[in-house]
Amino acid sequence: MILKDHRGNEFVELIEVDETVALEGYAPITHCLAVVLVENDYLLGWNHWRKDWEIFGGCLQEGETMRECITRECQEEIGISHIPFEYLGLMHFNMVPDYFSTEYRKEYGGLYGIRLQTEDMQTIEKQRQDRDEIGKLALFHHLGKDETIAEIDRELLKYFPK
Secondary structure: OOEEOOOOOEEEEEEOOOHHHHHHHOOOEEEEEEEEEEOOEEEEEEEOOOOEEEOEEEEOOOOOOHHHHHHHHHHHHOOOOOOOOEEEEEEEEEEOOOOOOOOOEEEEEEEEEEEEOOOHHHHHHHHOOOOOOEEEEEEHHHOOOOOOEOHHHHHHHHHOOO
16 A cells, blocks of 8 residues: 555555556546646646645546546546556555545556646647636646645556656
């Protein structure tokens, strides 16, 4: 196990497996996340519901591939499209009961990395759609010492180094 957060969720491992093979060999794959690097700093979003700064992503919809999921989620939450995503691996989690399930469960999710330029920030703020869940965006170095960053998400930043 790599990390257990304050809620009890466990980030077990990042599995190096081909993106297309992952869908055949691991279940359930429930979501995808993206670490976004703007020049030499990480972009995070404030999640209204969880009250944490987080990386971006969300749940797979029926029939969707991991790449389709992360593309859709990044369009909604960050306002980007037509940006190359780098597949980093398959995350393995042990999750505690929450609003997705009343049971303890094992889940897998695709992890991706995205590199942006500083000038992309103006476009992002104009084009992003999901402002209910992700209320605001900020670069990591702009966050204060008292700002809460989701523990597992902070750990996931390490898999897409500057």
